[in-house]
Amino acid sequence: MTNESAPNIPATPGEYLLKVTNLSAWYGAARILFDLNFEVRRGEVVAMMGRNGAGKSTTFLSVMGILERYRGSVNFLGQDITREPSYRIAQMGLGFVPEDRRIFTELTVLENLDIGRQPPRGWPDGTAISPWTPEDLFDLFPNLAERRHMPAGRMSGGEQQMLTVARTLMGNPYLVLLDEPSEGVAPVIIEQMVSLIHTLKAAGVSILLSEQNLHFARQVSDRIYMIEKGAIVYSGTMEELLADSETSNKYLSLGAL
Amino acid sequence: MGFSGLIVQILNGFAEASSLFMIAAGLSIIFGVTRIVNFAHGSFFMIGAYVAYTVVERFGDPMWFWPGIIIAAVASALVGLMVELTLLRRIYRAPELTQLLATYAVMLIVQDLVLYLWGPVPLLGPRAPGLEGAVNILGRQFPTYSLFLIVAGPLTLAALWALVTRTRWGRLVRAATQDREMVSALGINQAWLFTSIFVLGAFVAGMGGALQIPREPASLEMDVHAITSAFVVVVVGGLGSLPGAFIAAILVAQVKAVCLWIGILEIGPFAISLSKFTIVVEFVVMAVVLIFRPYGLMGTRPALLRHTRNLTSSMLIAPLRARGWILAAIILVAFAIVPQLRGSFPYMPILMLEIIIMVMFATSLQLLMGPGGMHSFGHAAYFGLGAYAAAAIVGYWNLPLELALVVGVGGAVVGAIVLGWFSVRLSGVYLAMLTLAFAQIVWAVFYQFEGLAGGENGITGVWPEGLFGGRDAFYYLAVGCLIVSLAFLYRTLFSPFGYALRAARDSAIRAESIGMDVSRLQWQSFLLAASVAGIAGALYALSKGSVSPEILSASRSIEGLVMVVLGGEYAIGGGMLGAVVFVWLRDTIGYNAEYWRAVLGVITIFLLLVLPQGLASLLRFTESLKRAKE
Numbered sequence: 001m002t003n004e005s006a007p008n009i010p011a012t013p014g015e016y017l018l019k020v021t022n023l024s025a026w027y028g029a030a031r032i033l034f035d036l037n038f039e040v041r042r043g044e045v046v047a048m049m050g051r052n053g054a055g056k057s058t059t060f061l062s063v064m065g066i067l068e069r070y071r072g073s074v075n076f077l078g079q080d081i082t083r084e085p086s087y088r089i090a091q092m093g094l095g096f097v098p099e100d101r102r103i104f105t106e107l108t109v110l111e112n113l114d115i116g117r118q119p120p121r122g123w124p125d126g127t128a129i130s131p132w133t134p135e136d137l138f139d140l141f142p143n144l145a146e147r148r149h150m151p152a153g154r155m156s157g158g159e160q161q162m163l164t165v166a167r168t169l170m171g172n173p174y175l176v177l178l179d180e181p182s183e184g185v186a187p188v189i190i191e192q193m194v195s196l197i198h199t200l201k202a203a204g205v206s207i208l209l210s211e212q213n214l215h216f217a218r219q220v221s222d223r224i225y226m227i228e229k230g231a232i233v234y235s236g237t238m239e240e241l242l243a244d245s246e247t248s249n250k251y252l253s254l255g256a257l
Numbered sequence: 258m259g260f261s262g263l264i265v266q267i268l269n270g271f272a273e274a275s276s277l278f279m280i281a282a283g284l285s286i287i288f289g290v291t292r293i294v295n296f297a298h299g300s301f302f303m304i305g306a307y308v309a310y311t312v313v314e315r316f317g318d319p320m321w322f323w324p325g326i327i328i329a330a331v332a333s334a335l336v337g338l339m340v341e342l343t344l345l346r347r348i349y350r351a352p353e354l355t356q357l358l359a360t361y362a363v364m365l366i367v368q369d370l371v372l373y374l375w376g377p378v379p380l381l382g383p384r385a386p387g388l389e390g391a392v393n394i395l396g397r398q399f400p401t402y403s404l405f406l407i408v409a410g411p412l413t414l415a416a417l418w419a420l421v422t423r424t425r426w427g428r429l430v431r432a433a434t435q436d437r438e439m440v441s442a443l444g445i446n447q448a449w450l451f452t453s454i455f456v457l458g459a460f461v462a463g464m465g466g467a468l469q470i471p472r473e474p475a476s477l478e479m480d481v482h483a484i485t486s487a488f489v490v491v492v493v494g495g496l497g498s499l500p501g502a503f504i505a506a507i508l509v510a511q512v513k514a515v516c517l518w519i520g521i522l523e524i525g526p527f528a529i530s531l532s533k534f535t536i537v538v539e540f541v542v543m544a545v546v547l548i549f550r551p552y553g554l555m556g557t558r559p560a561l562l563r564h565t566r567n568l569t570s571s572m573l574i575a576p577l578r579a580r581g582w583i584l585a586a587i588i589l590v591a592f593a594i595v596p597q598l599r600g601s602f603p604y605m606p607i608l609m610l611e612i613i614i615m616v617m618f619a620t621s622l623q624l625l626m627g628p629g630g631m632h633s634f635g636h637a638a639y640f641g642l643g644a645y646a647a648a649a650i651v652g653y654w655n656l657p658l659e660l661a662l663v664v665g666v667g668g669a670v671v672g673a674i675v676l677g678w679f680s681v682r683l684s685g686v687y688l689a690m691l692t693l694a695f696a697q698i699v700w701a702v703f704y705q706f707e708g709l710a711g712g713e714n715g716i717t718g719v720w721p722e723g724l725f726g727g728r729d730a731f732y733y734l735a736v737g738c739l740i741v742s743l744a745f746l747y748r749t750l751f752s753p754f755g756y757a758l759r760a761a762r763d764s765a766i767r768a769e770s771i772g773m774d775v776s777r778l779q780w781q782s783f784l785l786a787a788s789v790a791g792i793a794g795a796l797y798a799l800s801k802g803s804v805s806p807e808i809l810s811a812s813r814s815i816e817g818l819v820m821v822v823l824g825g826e827y828a829i830g831g832g833m834l835g836a837v838v839f840v841w842l843r844d845t846i847g848y849n850a851e852y853w854r855a856v857l858g859v860i861t862i863f864l865l866l867v868l869p870q871g872l873a874s875l876l877r878f879t880e881s882l883k884r885a886k887e
Contacts, residue, residue, distance in 0.1 A: 066441075087446045088446075096442045104436065111431075118444050
């Protein structure tokens with residue numbers, strides 16, 4: 001799998017990993033997304049920001065090939081993945097951390113990690129991606145280490161959130177779609193998420209995260225896209241957004257700052 | 258029978274439980290992961306039995322019985338593999354009812370295939386070499402082979418359990434049982450997972466069938482018996498739970514065993530034969546369990562879906578437009594002139610009368626299925642209650658026919674008040690199984706008790722007199738009932754009640770949160786559907802001149818489902834179209850082809866694959882074709 005796609009993998013940092021063109025999506029007859037255009041470059045952490053119901057999760061589900069009806073084109077590592085089934089997309093190295101966690105509650109922590117396991121990958125420029133092992137992940141998330149044999153459904157919400165990130169990392173992704181990592185978890189977990197994202201970025205993993213919490217996003221992201229009613233209404237670097245409080249107040253919930 | 262008799266019956270029960278579990282285990286895992294209710298699973302059991310028989314027969318040495326079990330299991334697994342690759346793989350995304358009917362069609366085809374290969378005579382297999390004898394238990398002889406079966410069940414459970422808990426394959430199975438979309442998003446290709454599960458299930462069922470032949474002959478009814486019991490076991494145990502299936506198998510088998518042991522129970526002047534009761538005991542167990550534990554003994558409540566059910570435009574039900582009304586008028590005129598054609602086509606009015614009755618039956622079921630979203634597997638209960646009530650009025654008391662129709666509706670509605678109340682508390686497969694159980698119980702009551710409505714023979718001599726007693730008059734009465742029923746159902750569909758019912762179907766939680774009483778709405782829809790089914794049943798009894806328990810059988814309920822799905826459950830007139838085509842096909846093929854089941858099966862699969870939205874979509878298709886041309 002890795003070898004097939006190897007020639008197309010960006011050779012140097014800064015090239016496009018993910019490029020989405022004119023993406024539209026529907027739930028049944030209701031149109032949710034309207035011609036979205038965005039991209040993520042190698043080594044970047046990009047935040048897609050917007051209120052509840054703006055279309056962030058739908059965007060991620062569409063990119064992952066989970067949502068059935070969508071139009072437009074999704075390009076990952078130079079390959080068109082618009083019509084690929086989600087397992088192929090995941091096998092190509094695009095990881096997905098869903099907002100509602102979707103851990104396997106009956107399985108233990110270790111078993112959950114095993115479900116996400118995929119063969120190691122490497123960049124064509126020779127940059128090694130050292131494959132994640134459960135022990136690496138337990139170093140990152142010490143809470144999980146203590147609970148490795150516990151059924152995942154018995155853990156707290158924050159621990160489940162960590163597990164879903166760890167499970168996706170077991171697939172050694174080039175890029176992770178991280179859907180609302182700060183939603184509904186305690187402030188202390190949010191702090192851990194911030195340092196986790198920094199660690200992942202340092203390890204060469206690129207991240208596209210969805211957020212409505214600007215306080216969180218500003219600590220981790222290089223660039224942002226603002227999404228409102230299924231359309232991208234603003235894009236820029238984090239510095240630009242922070243300088244423009246009018247925009248952030250307009251599109252994010254009150255008190256986001 | 259004394260205490261020793263009880264012990265022997267209980268031991269028998271455990272042996273029975275083992276073979277029940279072997280069918281149910283595969284069914285349960287297959288459902289857990291693929292969400293397919295596999296009607297064809299009984300066929301794998303039957304294939305296993307026949308192949309095992311043939312292996313011993315061909316090699317002429319009874320010792321071949323033991324390797325024959327493995328050969329039979331592999332043969333079943335291969336058939337399973339073929340079914341999965343050629344059929345199921347195409348329909349994993351189809352509505353669950355389509356999948357169910359497709360596997361039902363497979364069952365029909367396999368039945369005729371077995372009939373063709375092995376003939377209709379039941380084949381008694383050899384005794385198991387080495388275990389021919391019997392052991393003495395408290396002075397009674399107990400077959401050694403049954404002791405072996407008692408051990409085989411738990412061993413199978415242990416082997417499957419180890420597979421599921423100790424291997425990566427098993428972890429994937431358990432993960433996919435909970436959330437197969439997420440498993441896919443983590444890079445697992447489900448196609449091979451589904452195939453392997455299906456093949457494993459068929460393997461175990463085939464093994465169960467092979468192990469059965471020293472105890473009972475391989476016969477053509479094996480598949481139906483096996484699948485019905487296995488459904489019960491899986492539902493009682495909790496869908497997708499292996500230990501649950503094991504416990505449920507023991508529970509069902511032991512309740513049966515104890516009934517056999519008690520034999521005739523005398524309460525005061527009444528003597529109830531509990532040994533005859535065994536034909537329905539499993540359904541009673543299922544009904545009781547589902548009422549108290551709606552998701553089975555060890556099942557868990559299915560995770561609440563965050564998003565509302567994925568609505569597709571095909572589920573929208575639109576009122577008839579000019580074209581539709583013209584079509585309806587043409588159909589009506591066609592119905593009306595049929596008696597005038599008696600001279601040239603003497604059989605025509607009889608066939609048409611049956612079609613009219615089945616249109617009412619199917620359309621009333623369609624109200625529950627399409628707009629209601631409830632797949633009732635026991636609609637024959639209301640049809641039959643209506644038929645029995647009407648037959649009693651005319652046949653027993655010689656009262657007028659008009660009264661029979663009214664009482665027929667009443668009988669069906671009373672049934673729905675009770676049975677519907679329990680049914681609407683469940684949803685999905687559980688609702689389907691509870692309605693099936695209720696219908697089977699009603700059937701058993703009429704079948705069993707001679708004193709009530711003639712038992713097995715039913716009520717005969719139901720020949721109405723008076724104004725509508727004549728052939729043509731009765732026919733026009735039926736047409737009248739059809740018009741009134743369809744108008745009533747149509748009106749219901751586009752009344753506030755009809756919209757509320759669809760809202761409850763699409764998102765029960767949202768409907769409740771804006772103040773709708775979902776259970777009550779669904780209960781009411783059961784009553785409405787039952788009233789139309791009741792009048793259809795009454796007309797049926799009066800037209801045939803007799804009524805027997807066969808009218809309540811599960812196959813009639815399933816025929817109704819086939820009609821609705823063939824026609825299109827969300828299309829106006831879908832039930833009608835399906836009923837017309839189905840009755841006509843059965844009439845034409847049934848009397849002319851030896852292997853009519855297989856023909857019906859092939860046609861069903863063909864239609865499901867080509868027209869997944871039902872025959873009614875064909876009409877829409879020509880419409881859109883025209884639009885495209887313009």
